[in-house]
Amino acid sequence: MFDTILGLPVHPLVVHAPVVLLPLVAVALILLAFRPAWRSRFAMPVLVLLAIGSLGTVAAMLSGNALGERVGIPATHQTYGVSLVISSLVFLVVAGGWLLWTRKSEEPTGAQQGLGWVVALGSVGIIVLTGLVGHSGATAAWSDVVATQTPQPTTSEEAEPGPAASPADSPAATATPTAGTSAQASPTPSQPTGYTMDDVAQHATRESCWAAVDGNVYDLTQWIALHPGGEDRILGLCGTDASAAFRGQHSDQERPNDQLASMVLGPLVG
Template identity: 40%
Template sequence: MFDLVNGLPLHPLVVHAVVVLLPLAALGTLAIAVQPAWRARYGVLVVACAALAVVFIPIATSSGEALEERVGDPGLHAELGDQLLWFALPLLVLAAGLVWLDRRGAATSPSRSEGGVTWGGASAALRVVTVLAVLSAAAASVQVYRVGDSGARAAWGDQVTSGGTSGAADAAGDGD
């Protein structure tokens, strides 16, 4: 199903949505975790980015499997890509939890801090979710890097050398 679009493999096209949205969601989650005042303003946007990333990951995975049938096994890249959803889902849940707990706290508390991280008035649940959200954002960011690096190595590892010349072009006599 997720194979070609206008004759081009879908995977390298759709993977860019994941590469942009998931790190953006991770950075946004970090921002709303350390700046409680930003949760009301940017929280829904962060959750939307995380949700879109979660939607695009299975499309990237399926299109990657279709591409694998055409070009061969990408090795570690496929394995790491299959794991990415399990980093994105907790990020989505924790970002949504931050926003929800913040709104719930705002509804029950007449005064809110507009500064940075404040633990004094925060509920224990909000504290735990904040710490877990920061850890999840870091883990998701690292995993996106690992998937992308292994994908780049699988696609380009034997074609581009550190000298900047293409091994395939040199072999064909096109490198001069």
């Protein structure tokens, strides 16, 4: 039920309801807290939308877990998502009770107005938490795509015609190692193609993070800051054979495997 519908994952289809409705309802509740005269007219519509948005977080969480079984679960997004589910359901009880209590009160009591300030403050928290959920979800879905498809800028030297380059000026003569690799470990015509676990172990820092997976060596340095599950998931793999950890989390999932393949350095030897 919460996995796919018409061949599409349910999660991106249902997640928009809470992400859009909760902030709108929160703004409406803040206005009602300051404008008691509006409550008799707008209390019930706001309560209905609040119920739809709050229950929508439950559907989003269940469908997100189903999607996570296919593509992996981003830890940060999951943490914020669970927090929003709990917070929105509690908020539904408190704010909904306040709306029902005050919607026909022409002269709100001190207790009713005090609870209104609490609801207004809670509305601000809901807006912030919903924003964090949406941002972390967008990061998990698109950060790696943007990182791998960003066009490289063209330098002025490449854009403008000039005299033919001499052999000494050619890229082959001036090439330097790419970020996250070392000149000693990179294969050259005079070295065998491949890396040993000793080579991998020398790259166990945030600045240069290599890992071996299923017989190949990968440079994960740039992926540390982009990993949807958080930096610690990658930092713990630096300098190690991460085959078991990677397969245990992602198995044969297409997207994680394609992303890993884009970072390959060469085969593991020895």
